[in-house]
Amino acid sequence: MLVAVGCAVLVGVHWSNTGRDESKFSPGKPQVTHEEPAATPLTKADLKSTERTLDEFVSTAVLRRHLDESYDLVTANLRGGLNRDQWHKGDIPVIPFPAKDFAFAKSKLRYSYANFARYDVLIWAKPHATTATTTFSMELKAVGTGTHRHWLVDYFEPLGGGLSQPANPGRNPLAASTPEPSATKAPLGIQWVLAPLSIFALIVLIPIGLAIRGWRRNRRADRDYSRTLPPLPPTSS
Numbered sequence: 001m002l003v004a005v006g007c008a009v010l011v012g013v014h015w016s017n018t019g020r021d022e023s024k025f026s027p028g029k030p031q032v033t034h035e036e037p038a039a040t041p042l043t044k045a046d047l048k049s050t051e052r053t054l055d056e057f058v059s060t061a062v063l064r065r066h067l068d069e070s071y072d073l074v075t076a077n078l079r080g081g082l083n084r085d086q087w088h089k090g091d092i093p094v095i096p097f098p099a100k101d102f103a104f105a106k107s108k109l110r111y112s113y114a115n116f117a118r119y120d121v122l123i124w125a126k127p128h129a130t131t132a133t134t135t136f137s138m139e140l141k142a143v144g145t146g147t148h149r150h151w152l153v154d155y156f157e158p159l160g161g162g163l164s165q166p167a168n169p170g171r172n173p174l175a176a177s178t179p180e181p182s183a184t185k186a187p188l189g190i191q192w193v194l195a196p197l198s199i200f201a202l203i204v205l206i207p208i209g210l211a212i213r214g215w216r217r218n219r220r221a222d223r224d225y226s227r228t229l230p231p232l233p234p235t236s237s
Contacts, residue, residue, distance in 0.1 A: 003205065042112045046151070050117050050140050053151045054107055057138075058121065062156075063099040064090060075141060075154045094156055095136075101129035107138075115142035117151070120159060135159040 042050065053073055061070035071079070071087045080093045103124045111118040121136045139155035 003201070036111065037113050039111050040113050042109070042117060046112075046117075046142065046149075047109075049149075050109075050119070050151045051107070053140060053153060054119060054121065054138060055105075057153045057156070058097075058105050058123070061092065061094045061153075062097050062123070063102055064096050065099060067092070070094075073153055075143075075152045077154055078156070095158065097123050097134070098129075098131050101125045101131040103129075116140070117142075 057070060057073045060066045061073065067088050067090060068084070071084050074094075078093065079087065082092065103126045105124065106122045108120045108122075109117065110120050117140045119138045119140070121138050123134055123136065125131050125133045135158070137155070137157055137159045138153060140151045141154045142149055142151050144150055
């Protein structure tokens, strides 16, 4: 039994992770698979226009006030195929922030290039509000030319939510999406290795133990009964 347990523990420690390791690393400088163009500053007119669109978007679409006005502040990508009447009902692909919990909002330009701008928007909640203070990432695109040039919101998600994706309106914009299953199999627990090894060891060791016990019993019997019997008395004729 001690030998069986020792073998099982040794195997379990040496091969504790039975999952497939698909991570491959190589030394040297990391390879960049995607790199944005070098940032260029916005003109004063574009900066003023993006900030005006940002303020109106938060005041209408995010706080769910005067939704009709917010329809003209977003791109067709963010509308997700909704017409103006559907947008007015409030079931829109924009994460809301309850107006009753809203204290103030601050924004910071993070990146700009040609007709693209990305802002971090911090929406601060009131003290004791049921909604937490949240930072959002907002992307705007410029449309039109000349005097008709203006900026529209193309993306709005909590910061850290991932890369911009086409809007997909749902019944509940706050519902968490189901994560994609990992391609790497989860490693088996060590108990799945120890259990069959222990059973196999017992199958092998029990017959060996029984054989050793029988051999020792026979040896002991031979030793105890190895005394020579006295000769029989002679028979009378």
